[in-house]
Amino acid sequence: MDMHSFLNSCFLLVLLCLLNISTINSAKPLKQETVLFGGKFPALYVIGDSLVDSGNNNYLATKVKSNFTPYGSDFEGGKATGRFSNGKTIADYIAIYYGLPLVPAYMGLSEEEKNNITTGINYASASCGILPDTGKLMGKCLSLSVQVDLFKETIANNLKKNFKKSELRKHLAESLFMTAIGVNDYAFFFNMTTDANEFANKLLHDYLIQIERLHKLGARKFFINNIKPLGCYPNMVAKTVPRGSCNDPLNLAISIFNTKLRKSLSHMTQKFIKTSFLYSDYFNYMLGLRGPSSNQVGSSLLNVTSPCCPDVYDGGLITSCSPGSIACKAPDTHIFFDPFHPTQLANYMYAIACFHERSICHVLKN
Template identity: 30%
Template sequence: MLLSVIMAILLCVFTSACLCESVGRIILPNNVSVSALLVFGDSFGDQGNNNYVNSSGKGNYPPYGKDFLGGKPTGRFSNGKTLPDFLVEVLGVKGYLSPFLDPVISDKDLQTGVSFASGGSGLDPLTSTSTAAIPMSVQLDMFKQYIERLKRNVDEEAANNIITNSVAVVVASNNDLFLSFPLRRSQYDALAYSNMLTKLVLNFIQELYTLGVRKMVVFSAPPIGCLPEVRTLAGDPQRRCADKENNLAQLFNTILEQQLQSWTTSFPQSRVAFIDYYNPFINIIENPQTYGFDVVDKRCCGTGEKEASFLCNKLTPTCPDRSKYFFWDGAHLSEKGNSIIIGQIIQDLVNSLF
């Protein structure tokens, strides 16, 4: 069933010039189709919404987008396609996902899904306040506006069908665990903070459920201690992964998975896929050659140690072969990195949702 995905990934792995612009389309079960993809969360899912808000966390200038639609910087935090782009493609919806705040977004684009995510956002309200990102609560308000726009574009019944047959993706917690938890230490220990974040996730997906969404995907936290930026700031002199940050991510992921299972039993009409982002991510870092990567501890942009967002710009050089780098900047994956991750998780996602 995943032959087209696997073949495309293998082609990218063994062909150094390939930047993995496509991972193919997965074959969904009979009589199943996805009408739209709806993405909420942080920069891993931001398709350019931060272009339209007063935030310094933007990716709408070179060299971002170096390999996207002819080298166009769109606000995606990568050199090319992001996780939402690959996900919306393999689900057979469309080629890439647009940001909701794009003022020229088409009615057709609205009908097939958009991203509400914002670089720097998080589940903890403190996170968005400190980064000037779009809070998750405001992303929910944007989703309500989206539903009203859908109803104006198509009739109410058609709009409801689009929402019911959509897949909503929540990818957050990265900024919370690295940025906000240190600021919350006087209030929470690691366990209490992880429980707090998990409760916020459950509240968020319940709001989505109330608004008509029935299929939801929740990404776990990645191994944040292995992000190049975190290696530089919190790792040892050899820039090895920061164990404390990774242990926190693992604790949160364990609690989140357990609580999502309990939540789903209370809402049998819904399907919620917990996606383990941590282990596929760490597996690539520990076995880079298997996936065609030479560099997994530094980023492609600049010196490889500290450039992210505005520090990755047209004045900073990029690596000579982007297909050999897992990371594009200090916190975000290269296009090839994103494609490999989707190839690793897509089977679990489909099995959980359909």
């Protein structure tokens, strides 16, 4: 990094420090119609993949884990929790914004703890996706439908012990349901011979079935993240020509799904009364961190192409952050902590873009 880039990075870090996490807690909604931003939620229920997994894979027979250092180096106490980052995830920052505790992983809870928790549970599972077979080559994980099954069990076995029928209905209707899933379906099953439109339609069909299941179970407020631009992630850009540029065909295929998802959610606001959808354009948020152009390498104030862990990365399939890996000394100079997941700083910047700038998160209307 040259001196100019270094100074720019320092400036950005100072700016973010001045913004402080407390500003997320104290921020006021800019517009009344952004009801989800202005709402006060009793609980946050999280469904997704490694972007928001808070430790479920710790308890599963899978190769995809992050319960070891250097993961968690900037988390509270410097402890690896099973989050795929050096610190907090975007789900953590959503909880912080709404004044809720960080949401615990379902698989790590005892039955007594499940009975006593009413502020939300995290069901997300790294390597899994919308399709039931996604990620299974890496071992066991919790697919989207399984996560909804577990939430259904939470209602039947745990929440009903804390709430009367009418109170439970109110609790579920007022809680926030966050989803962030789908990229692993592309990582495992999409290739350049796949029809992008047909693949998107298949994923969307299966995805919306689970959204409708959540609605039938009582969910009324949804925080939906679209799929990230996998084609710009370190594991991809290490293999592109020129090296460091995005895999545009892959990103285009994902954008087709994202466009269909947003349109479908807008239609669902007509289908379901008293139901709100907040759509988070995570795809364009991550592209924006690269700079004015998604293929403009080095235009950002941060390292946009190489992960922090391992600190030497050649793009090999098995070259990832593992026990014994050496991480970079300054994760805040990177967008990515490992080849597949963002740093805490990138997740914090997401929270600013979502809650303060309102450039990423929008409440959909019919």
